[in-house]
Amino acid sequence: MAVSVRMDPLLERELEAAARLQGMTKSQFIIDAVERALGRKNPYELLLKVREEMAGYAVSSKAPASEPARVGESTRQRVRRVLQARHDETCAPEPAAPASAARKRAGTKRAGKAR
Secondary structure: OOOOOOOOHHHHHHHHHHHHHOOOOHHHHHHHHHHHHOOOOOHHHHHHHHHHHHOOOOOOOOOHHHOOOOOOOOHHHHHHHHHHHHHHHHOOOOOOOOHHHHHHHHOOOOOOOOO
16 A cells, blocks of 8 residues: 655655665655554564574684784784784695706706707
8 A cells, every 4th residue: 555645855855865874765664664663563572583593503713703802902903913823724834845846837947958
């Protein structure tokens, strides 16, 4: 069912801005507001439902939150330290290959005797 609503132009501009910020149309925004006003949509109940559904998910032990900040360490320093540690774990340097193996990979020949 279509409903027509008259409102002050300033209020309509605020409505447009708020709807745009939430990524919805003006109609969707108004419907959401009416549902909340009538008690059909309760944000607290939604929060409880999401928490209940998320309770079964395990949190990674490698999450940055598991790395406590050091005294006097800024967030930027902490993030760099954690990322560097992860990089070091996953990208351990390869042992140095003999020179002949390195040349084979590069496709070069050793200068010297002509065949």
